[in-house]
Amino acid sequence: MEVIVHKYGGTSVGTPDKIRNVARRVKEVKDNGYEVVVIVSAMGHTTDELIDLMNKVTDNPDPREYDMLVSTGEQVSAALLAMALQAQGCPAVSLTGGQAGVVTEDIYKKARIKDIKLDRIKKELKAGKVVVVTGFQGVDSQGDIITIGRGGSDTSAVAIAAALHAQVCDIYTDVDGVYTTDPRICPDAKKLKYVSYEEMLELASLGAQVLHPRSVECASIYNMVIHLRSSQKEIEGTYIMSPERIIEEGGKMEKKEAVRGIALDENIAKIGIFKVPDKPGTAARLFGALAADKINVDMIVQSIHTAGSQADMAFTVDKPDLKKAVAITEKIAKELGAEGVVSDSDVSKVSLVGIGMVSQPGTASKMFAALSGEKINIQMISTSEIKVSCIIKAEQGKQAVQLLHKAFGLDKVA
């Protein structure tokens, strides 16, 4: 029997009514002769409420206890969904990450999934039950509860779908697909039928937060098709798959557009170090220290300083990590004999993403021209084969997205 994996986000299971609605959709799939595994997030704002409660108890929560606390949110929604299914006459069982065999690294709050031991899931599927699994969590070798980072339920879903060799992993959410840019910023943004993993990865990393980046990475490793779709409307969403598969599926037409989408990331901050003595190993030392503290560094720009063998470096981190990152950077800067460290959290990153950009060299310069035409100053630039990102002032972010969306004709995508 073919296995279907569904994932429902927090908004989709936010109320008892919505949970019953999800149960109805899941039951339909089961009744059509499939084995169904459902991964759920915590209801609505549960995780935030638990964190609020925590903040009233301590300023400095232990990561282990944090995981113990927040993992309860998914346990509640999983149990309720299993009950809702049973109430509709559909046999079901809920499993915690640990019971479902999700084994993670021994790193609290941000662990990666190491393995999925399928015995229990397979046993329950064989017994004719829909299996509801708590997203966002697993257990370590000691049996302690470990969460895999916020938004990690997407990753749980893809990993479980891959382990079960499912055809597709349906991720239900409160948007109905991937758009050329955020429709709240550009009302004429268009929904895309197909997006490649690489493009989605860039879009997700860059602030189009419909899907957790790690889930896309995981899907690309296992070549798992993700169908990102609405939990409210019964319409097709966006398929995230390999470029080869997109072409097979008849998505050739879209390759014509060099730029597939525009993303805005308002959750970043910029750090600069001046006059770092230009010796081998300096970058490794700085970014090694940041990585050791699990700080994600995104854009890195280094330029040789004109006066002598010194370099200026600049990089971006997530806003919540800024304070910690600055402290580490200042310490390393001192050790390296650099002149000073500055930081700025009043910035945004606007990015063009598209596989087609590889073969269309003029894209970046067209972007710079469009921005400067509207007096938007570019503070940092970073390019890869499928994207161009610019750091600009935070207050100009939305304007930049709107003008680029138009400049690259994305308002006219079929």
Added chain:
Amino acid sequence: MEVIVHKYGGTSVGTPDKIRNVARRVKEVKDNGYEVVVIVSAMGHTTDELIDLMNKVTDNPDPREYDMLVSTGEQVSAALLAMALQAQGCPAVSLTGGQAGVVTEDIYKKARIKDIKLDRIKKELKAGKVVVVTGFQGVDSQGDIITIGRGGSDTSAVAIAAALHAQVCDIYTDVDGVYTTDPRICPDAKKLKYVSYEEMLELASLGAQVLHPRSVECASIYNMVIHLRSSQKEIEGTYIMSPERIIEEGGKMEKKEAVRGIALDENIAKIGIFKVPDKPGTAARLFGALAADKINVDMIVQSIHTAGSQADMAFTVDKPDLKKAVAITEKIAKELGAEGVVSDSDVSKVSLVGIGMVSQPGTASKMFAALSGEKINIQMISTSEIKVSCIIKAEQGKQAVQLLHKAFGLDKVA
């Protein structure tokens, strides 16, 4: 190093402030050189809120999913208490029932604790940590979460204290001890310094709901002293121990009083069966069927009917079980050829409890006289060596307690 076991109920950990307060008390004990294990209930009304949520999803929840759902309440409070301890500089770790090695029977919602595998608790104590354990739950042989019935956190605490060979199990609650009767009914009720297991068991079973009966039973099996005390006021509460130990501790004086306390149980309902053919095995068949459905039957009264070899039987069950119990009783009554079944949920049970009653035969008749003197009609009577219970009309319950409290001089206990 000596181990101290504390248990804090839902009211005591009801808010972040209260959790910090509990942490302060626990840290004091730890700082005095003890190893400390703390068992916690869910915060305030969390369990009821989860059940409300559940009732909006289904009328007929699966017991397995019920346990999965409600067990999250204790996980939240345990994690928060561990964080609060850490914030006060006291190393701590929270453990779920499963992680703490609490193994139960494979019966959802009402399991008994089978075993406590102490490896993890001992390891954490050895590492110098306060161990916070979720009350009310364990895991079965399959690793599924099992709760042990409402109020079961008391039982968790006593079982863990017994397994650790603790000197005493301190149960902190929102009352400051055991009183001669409910002070809300009798303002002149007096706090008792010592109560024997048997008396406490009767008092708890009979509606003085300060302590879960099963926890007292468990304590009596392992001869574990329970110190029931206030989580708000730092004063001594009531010690629950064996009669021998009470005498050792200088509690002899209290043996003089035949009646130690008066309890009112308003959570009961009465079922009667008329003209049951008086054959061997009829009682076993009826009460066996009720027991098979986990319905607790309390008082049972049987009287030979005057006309022929037929008996009338009456018994009481917990109010929430009434509907189910009546259905079972009607089915069995039909099979047995009984004439009919009646039920009444508008009743209360008032009871006198005291070890001294064994040697004071006039107690029961004094009780009946006191009740009839105030025109309170007695519907059923049941006596044991240490208690006398009467079923009366619900509306007369409080009045009965007040007049008996006075009649037996409990308002004058030192």
